[in-house]
Amino acid sequence: MLFIAGAYKSHMTTWGILSPESLTYILFTNCLLCLLSLHQWLWKVVWAVLCLSSGLADYFLTNYGVEIDRDTLTVFFQATPKDVGAFNITAILFHLIPSLLLAATGWFVIKPSRDFSPMRSRGLLVLALLMGAVGATGYFAWPIVGKSTPYNVVAATYGYYQYTRELDQAIKSRKNIGDDAGVFTENATQPLSIVLVIGESARADHFSLNGYKRDTNPLLAKVNNLVSFTHATSCGVMTHTSVPCLLTRATATNWIPAETETSVISVFNALHFDTAWFGSQGDFSLSVPVSYISSEAQKKVILYAADGGRSPYDGQLLPYLDQALGTTTNHFVVLHTNGSHIQYAARYPKEFERFPANCKEHNLSLAQRMFIITNSEVKSNQKFRYKTTDMFDDCASSIDTLINSYDNSIVYTDWMLNQVISRLQHTNAIMLYTSDHGESLGENGKFLHGHPEEVNNWQVPMIVWASDTYIQNNPQRWAALQSYRHKPVSHDHIFHSLLDCAGIDSKLTDPSLSLCR
Ligand SMILES: [Zn+2]
Structure with a gap:
């Protein structure tokens, strides 16, 4: 049993069974086994759960490079049945077979002693404490052990439970x-109409407005009264942190207001604006602040995947925007778009394929939302096809086609923003667009987002556009906005700029974070 438990974790093969890390792992594992031996059903149930969850963790690690932690579990628990169906079930079963065999061995082959005498129980407890104490010493010396299966699953589950409980409170x-x-x-x-468009996974350096070599902004390049801030950074590298952050008084260095205060929407509500939230990303679970924040809007429409499984295009939000702008009151509208979310080729209709990607339409699966791939093939020869077809299918037979489909999604975003502007052109209006975070496109062997160490995960497009009427009414504010074109700006500015640029005199506003000053 010592050997099986110690060798089960794949790290063991690289560390060597007798390395200090392995020894710590084995001590912990045997401490756990001693405790489980105290009762027959405690042993059976916990052992089976550990084996199966370890098998699933192994599937995500080997196929997607995803380490199981609190954030990945948050995404996992947000999954719809359709998302789960998009997984490669065969591959999951393949990974579960060793786990099932191990679980069955624990159930039917290893028979825990039926001796539950106090003396034996005390002996097991003492043994567990001894091994636990020595193992704990090793844990602090080599914390990586805590990230090893199955302890990472236990720690992540506890972390998720604690997070949701604290968040609910x-x-x-x-x-x-x-x-x-x-x-x-x-x-x-x-x-006055204010429209905030929140993009997804768009990188600043793939906007030709910011100097990208490809013409990804053919429409916005011709639009007057538009400022693209060339040095904008996001609040985080994940949707569920950045979106609440940019809508509240939270900042990149202080996220607490995202959980303790209502958002800018509640301020517009209080000032009798018509507020609306239209989203094409599907809803988030109730444990995520985005859902609570979007529910502050008087009108909330979330578009889900159609029956065919394809996520809605962002352009499908436009009729809802038309409806919202149809009233004669002041408006604050949030469009939470799918932007350049993986799978990129599924984000735009075929006619937007400006760069050849040769992609089929794809369904958005949970796998794509779990963000990380560190495939050694990618590092070695820059040509890749993933082991499973979950991630890109025929869409990305090379890095080049992957970037082509990504750039096509930016071209579609260009069209989408131009559509929003065209609807506001002859009104008193201002539009602000930014992406929630950036994206890795193969740099340092990384893809998707959730990589705080990669600058391209933080560098986001940020664009403001104002109508002629707004500029006539607010010449000083417009001049201030233009002055930030090449200065460092960030999501920290959005809450304060939305209020200040709208002409709202509020003690909530920090003038030093307003782009209209
Ligand atoms: Zn995102």
């Missing part, structure tokens, strides 16, 4: 900052 006791909304001072004759 924080959400229930959130302070409604709408109570301190202040005053809407603008006295224009036309109602």
